[in-house]
Amino acid sequence: MISRIDLRGRTLSRRALLETLPRAKVDVEQAAQQVAPLVADVRERGAAALRDLAARFDGVRPTHLRVPAEAFAAASEALDPAVRAALEETIARVRRVHAAQRPADLRVDVAPGAQVRQRWLPVRRVGLYVPGGLAVYPSSVVMNVVAAQEAGVGSLAVVSPPQKDRDGLPDPVVLATCALLGVDEVYAAGGAQAVALLAYGAAGSDDVDGEVLCEPVDVITGPGNVYVAAAKRLVRGVVGIDSEAGPTEIAILADGTADATHVAADLVSQAEHDPLAAAVLVTTSVELAGAVEARLADRVEGTRNAARVQVALSGPQSAIVLVDDLDAGLEVVNAYGAEHLEIQTADASAVADRVTSAGAVFVGAWSPVSLGDYMAGSNHVLPTGGCAHFSSGLGVHSFLRAVQVVEYDHDALAAVADRVVALADAEGLPAHGEAVRARF
Known part of the structure; x- marks a missing residue:
């Protein structure tokens, strides 16, 4: 099901190591060529193009591109109480962490009468993308919105794909989550066309052509598929973006003390996102590798998204990597730069302190990635595809600008x-x- 890469006894250059490690084959440049006409169409025709593209890609022509107030009320009323409680706890924890991220303004007296101050200012308006393809992501609403709110952004617009079985509205749990967060500007738009809507704005209301449907934003954030990433690449420079997020990734650095059942469950948990999802185990233990392979066979067969998981684990982006020792394992995971990195070793905290490239690090047996996806308090919008070498996960900083004020x-x-x-x-x-x- 999952392949093995044996690096024991081998000394590789950084370049050779990067070429050896598994990675999803995603061609953003080719996707950008495909979506460029869609982006241009939305920029030119606004609401009319959005409806045409929704009919083409989502199988529904939305009556309301901007979600009406009554839809939020209905979604809130229908929200399962257990889900509401979980969302409220998630919001509280994420808000607590992100409130602490706001950097302090500073003042430096360079010389007598010479002063430089630095102020952190939020951007004026942001656009937040919430996926709605193979799964729906109210948790992504929380991650995007809370970070922007804690940064002090005054104007937020959320986009999420129209659902064929919801009369062209986004998923009701997504809408209910927006309502919990006090967000009432939500558009039924997905894919590259949603990114274009946010970047350029759009004319043509739900009722009257020529009116403004949506004003352009300054920053676009949120995860999506390769076409969303490609559209972000096309509009970067017109607006700021968080990153060109690709398929999700989990890497686990483990030694012989790790529990094979935990490791297998965590690999499966991320593989169920997408057939292109990457699941990588880096281990010093041949015995653990064999036990994980056995557990994977059982867990995949019993999971609801078994077909998707099977494809992801069998793909070239997933593997079990055998290394000589933890030093070699750290070299591998630091070169890989995973979106999510779990450390399941003896003295996991000390090992985690030596990690230099990861979107987020999950330390020990009781900190699975799925905790971070929902309720750890951290943000789950993270760099993928090795971008953790030079970029950070979403946070308050994603919506702030440093402005220097000089006074002599x-x-x-x-x-x-x-x-x-x-x-x-x-x-x-x-x-x-x-x-x-x-x-x-």
Whole structure:
């Protein structure tokens, strides 16, 4: 079911290691070529294009592109009490963590009369993508919205695909979650067309052509499929984006102390997201590898999304990687840069402290990735495809800008005037120096 890669006794360069490790084959560039006409169509025709594309891709032509107030009320009323309680607890925990992420403004007195301040300012308006394909994700509503709210963003728009069996409205649990969070601007739009709606805005209301349906946003965040990632690539620069999120990934670094049942269950939990989901076990123990393979066979057969899991675990993006020791294992997982990395080893906390590349790290037997997907308090919108080497998961910082404020008085400028002039002349930009001289 799942392949093995044996790295024991081998010393690989970083490049060779990256080429050896499993990874989903996702061609965002090719997808970008496919979705570019859709993005252009929404930019040009607005609401009319959104309805046409929904009919084409979602099998329904929404009556209401912007979700009406009565739909939120109906979804809230129908929400299962147990799900409501779980969502409320998730919101509280995620809010507690994200409230602590807000960075402090700073002031530096560079010299007498010379001051530089840095202010953290939220963006004006954000667009939050909530998937709705193979599964629906009210948890993604929480992750996106709470981070933006705690950053102080004043205007939030949520997009989620129209559901054929819901009269063209997004999933009702998604709508109920929006209501719990006080978000009432939600659009029935998915895929690349939803990204275009957020980036460029759209004319044409639900009732009258020519009216504004949606104003453009400044930042777009949230996970999606390869076409959503491709559309984000196309509009990057027009708006900010969190990342080009690809298929979900779990990597587990484990030694012989790990419980094979836990490991297998965690691999399956992420494999059920998508046939392209990646599940990677890096272990020092041949015995654990064999036990996990046996447990996987049993768990896959009994899970509801067995067909999807089977494809994901059998694909080139998933494998059991055998290494000589934990040092070698750390080298592998740091090179891989997983979206989710579990550490199931003896002294797991100390091992986790040596991780340098991961979207989020889950330490020990009682911190499974699925806890982070819902209720750990951390954010589950995380970098994939190795992007953890240079980017972070979603958080308050995703919606903030650092603005520097410079304030010098007469004497402070006079003290450095000659040096400013010297640097300006050295760069062949004498007018820069003259702008200083003109003040004296």
